[in-house]
Amino acid sequence: AQSVTQLDSQVPVFEEAPVELRCNYSSSVSVYLFWYVQYPNQGLQLLLKYLSGSTLVKGINGFEAEFNKSQTSFHLRKPSVHISDTAEYFCAVILFSGGYNKLIFGAGTRLAVHP
């Protein structure tokens, strides 16, 4: 069965510092991996995705993630965060089954950027 584990429920960081949000997945098949961001009282916005090809994926707002098959990880990074990056971040893997697909999400990591 596929699952996603986000290792940190909360990550506090100061403005302009680098940040890494950790995500590990389990899957017995090829994976497609995603990071979504959720700002307070809003829906989910796609940050970036890995489908195939280069293991380093660049997304919006200066975020990037690296797919590591041997470590089954897909950690999200940003070299310098802003106050506006304060949000909940969700890692997800997609499961294809019987003609439909569904996203399986981790529990989320709350990123709190302090001045």
Next chain:
Amino acid sequence: ETGVTQSPTHLIKTRGQQVTLRCSSQSGHNTVSWYQQALGQGPQFIFQYYREEENGRGNFPPRFSGLQFPNYSSELNVNALELDDSALYLCASSTRQGQETQYFGPGTRLLVL
């Protein structure tokens, strides 16, 4: 290009009542998925609709049902509401060809008292 929209934004119901939530998919998208996000948790898949039929379902009871219309918009219906149904309900749309990438609406926050 219009994104995914949902209505209403907020809703308060009492136990035992029924509720209908609505979703308009992004232009050109023919597949709609619904997710439930309880407070402090990640979204959980409810079901997916394609060509006006349910073609996949998560671990939710039958009192959660849905519809998809010819214009690809969708409804989520929940009967006999329970307190644990209080959550943010998210709709996501995608194309059949690019179904791996789902685009989410802003959600409907349901409170059951």
